[in-house]
Structures are given as structure tokens and as C-alpha cells.
Amino acid sequence: MQTLSFSEKVQRFIxxxxxxxxxxxxxxxxxxxxxxxxxxxxxxxxxxxxxSMFTCCTLKILSPVRIFWMVYYxxxxxxxxxxxxxxxxxxxxxxxxxxxxxxxxxxxxxxxxYSKMVLANSITLTPGTLTVDVIDDTFYIHWIDVTTTDPExxxxxxxxxxxxxxxxxx
Amino acid sequence: MSIMEIIGSVLILIGSIFLFxxxxxxxxMPDIYNRLQAGTKATTLGAMSLILGVGFxxxxxxxxxxxxxxxxxxxNPISSHALARANYKRKHFPxxxxxxxxxxxxxREVIEQEDKExxx
Numbered sequence: 059m060q061t062l063s064f065s066e067k068v069q070r071f072i073x074x075x076x077x078x079x080x081x082x083x084x085x086x087x088x089x090x091x092x093x094x095x096x097x098x099x100x101x102x103x104x105x106x107x108x109x110s111m112f113t114c115c116t117l118k119i120l121s122p123v124r125i126f127w128m129v130y131y132x133x134x135x136x137x138x139x140x141x142x143x144x145x146x147x148x149x150x151x152x153x154x155x156x157x158x159x160x161x162x163x164x165x166x167x168x169x170x171x172y173s174k175m176v177l178a179n180s181i182t183l184t185p186g187t188l189t190v191d192v193i194d195d196t197f198y199i200h201w202i203d204v205t206t207t208d209p210e211x212x213x214x215x216x217x218x219x220x221x222x223x224x225x226x227x228x
Numbered sequence: 229m230s231i232m233e234i235i236g237s238v239l240i241l242i243g244s245i246f247l248f249x250x251x252x253x254x255x256x257m258p259d260i261y262n263r264l265q266a267g268t269k270a271t272t273l274g275a276m277s278l279i280l281g282v283g284f285x286x287x288x289x290x291x292x293x294x295x296x297x298x299x300x301x302x303x304n305p306i307s308s309h310a311l312a313r314a315n316y317k318r319k320h321f322p323x324x325x326x327x328x329x330x331x332x333x334x335x336r337e338v339i340e341q342e343d344k345e346x347x348x
Contacts, residue, residue, distance in 0.1 A: 084291040142269045143246055150253040150266060159262055161323065163334040182305035183272060188265050189305070190312045190335055198335040200261045200312065200323075207334070 067109050069116040074105035114172040115228065124227050131223045135180055142185040149202070160204040164213035165195050166221060173228040180220050187216055236284030243278030246270045260321045261312055268308040275300050317342075 062070070078101035086093045118124070149156060168174050178189040178197065186202040199216060206212055253266025276297050283293035315321055316335060323333060 081295060084295050087288060087291050139269070139273055143249075143273045146253055146266050146269050147246075147249050150249055150256055155256060155258075157257070157262060159259075159323075161333045161335045178309065179302065179305040182268060182308060183301075186265070188261060188268065188312060189309050190261075190316060191309075191338070193338065198338070200265070202262060202265050 062110060066116055070109055071105055073115070073117055073119070074108065074112065075101055078105055114170070119227070127223055127226045131220070131227065134219065134223065135183070138180070138184040142183060145185040156203075158203045159200065160207070161190060161198060161200050162204060162207055162209070162212045163196055163198050164209040164217065166197060166213075166217065168195070168221065168224060168228070170228055173224050177217060177220055177224055181217060184216070184220075232284050232287065236281045239277050239281030239284060241281075243274045243276070243281060246274035246277065250274060259323060260315050261323060264308045264312055268304055272300060272304045275304075 079097060082097035082101060083089070083094070086097070166174065166177065168177060174192055174195075178192055181187050181197070181199060182189050188200040188202075189197060190200050191198045197217070199212070201212075201216075205215065247270065250267050250270025253270060254263045257263045257266055279293045279296050279300075283290040316323070317339065319339075
């Protein structure tokens with residue numbers, strides 16, 4: 059857990075409160091006064107308690123440039139997810155079962171825990187790769203069809219397109 | 229049938245096909261990691277598509293189904309990572325590698341290092 063200045067704490071609290079309120083309103087699907095007031099009070103207490111644990115960033119994450127890159131990341135991710143599923147379908151439906159599995163590793167430049175988590179999750183959902191472990195800045199990836207064991211080449215093939223965008227967001 | 233119902237039904241059909249392929253993948257793949265690969269990817273898109281289809285059929289549930297989709301997108305890969313890592317550390321089911329590529333296991337050095345530290 060890192061030490062935070064007062065303004066950072068306030069910004070994280072506001073961001074957390076905003077997202078929790080968003081989830082609450084989406085779940086209740088209503089703007090009735092009693093629902094909104096109860097939601098505001100409960101989410102305020104929860105986000106006050108979890109300032110240093112469950113928050114990722116200050117308010118600067120909501121700047122338009124970063125939001126643009128987030129939407130772009132989402133599009134890249136959805137395309138990769140659909141490709142991954144077609145890939146799985148192809149491998150499963152081919153009678154000879156074309157797999158060539160192995161575990162490779164590579165290093166990332168990302169520093170914060172949240173960006174590493176997003177990268178690891180994205181790698182798991184992209185074609186043919188599964189994150190086995192993340193230790194500091196080293197990712198261990200189970201690859202269903204290994205083409206190279208060299209860490210740098212593996213990084214270029216698996217994670218480069220995601221990391222470039224993540225560095226701009228976080 | 230309205231256009232929303234058609235979109236919803238098509239999405240549910242696509243979701244069921246991918247869920248079926250995920251099940252078939254779990255049945256056909258040789259070891260736990262490849263099974264997790266097939267299982268995670270196919271069930272994530274399958275469940276997402278199915279729940280989005282329900283949202284289209286029942287428009288008042290749309291926002292709720294979007295929230296559920298976001299939670300699935302976060303929790304599914306985390307659970308598969310936890311399963312793979314736990315299995316590797318317990319050495320319960322071995323990692324199957326193809327015959328000519330026995331050196332392609334980059335994670336083994338970490339486990340061996342940890343074993344040494346445990347003994348000393």
C-alpha cells in the first residue's frame with residue numbers, strides 16, 4: 059500500500075464514488091429519489107473505507123485524451139477476443155488437434171499494479187495465450203502454439219499492441 | 229417479431245454455439261492448461277453474447293446485463309490464471325510439451341527457485 063497525499067486521496071475518493079454510483083444506478087435502472095439517496099450514502103461510506111485499497115488512479119484518468127485511448131483499447135480488445143474465439147473454434151474442430159504448447163516469458167515496461175492486471179487479463183483473452191503468473195515485471199505465458207522462445211520476440215507477438223495503448227492510459 | 233427480438237435471439241444462438249465449443253474444447257484438449265485456454269476464451273465470449281442477447285430481448289434489463297458483462301470480462305481471466313498457477317505450483321497435472329521442444333518451459337526455473345528456498 060502506498061502513501062498518498064490529501065489531494066490524491068480526495069481525487070481517488072471522488073472517482074471511486076462516481077463509479078460505484080454509476081454501477082448502482084445501472085443495477086437499479088431508476089432515478090427514484092429514495093433509491094438514489096440510499097445508493098449515494100452507502101457508496102460514500104464504502105469508497106471512504108477503501109481509498110487506499112481498491113482505487114487505481116486520480117481524476118486525471120478522466121481527461122479526454124485518456125478516454126479516447128480507453129475506447130480505442132476496448133475496440134482492439136473486442137476484435138482480439140472474437141479472433142481468439144474463432145481460433146479456439148478452429149483448433150477444437152480440426153480432427154488432428156493442431157497444438158504446440160509451451161510456456162514463454164517476457165518483460166513489460168508497465169509499473170502500476172492495475173495496468174499490469176489489465177494487460178494480464180487481456181493476454182488471457184487474446185488468441186492462444188494464457189497468463190500463468192506475473193512476478194514483478196515478468197509475465198509467464200502459456201502459449202498454445204509457440205513460435206519463438208525468445209522473450210523479446212514473444213513480447214512483440216503477444217503484448218506489444220496492448221502495452222502501447224496502456225502506457226498512454228496509465 | 230421485432231428487430232430487437234431478432235438481434236437478441238441471434239446473439240443467444242451465437243453465445244450457445246461458443247459455449248458448446250468451449251465444452252468440446254475442454255473434452256478434447258490434452259492437459260489442464262490447454263483446457264483452460266479453450267474454456268476461458270469460449271465461455272467468456274459465449275456468456276457475454278448470451279447475456280447481451282437477454283438484454284436485447286428484455287430492454288429494461290439492458291443496463292444490468294452490461295454490468296454483468298463487465299464483471300465477467302474481469303473475473304473469468306483472473307479465475308483461469310489462479311487455476312493455472314495453483315496447478316503449476318502443486319505439480320498435480322504435468323504440463324504437456326511437444327516432443328522436440330522440452331526446453332520451452334520458462335516458468336520451471338521460478339518453481340525450482342522457490343523449492344530451494346523452502347528447503348533451506
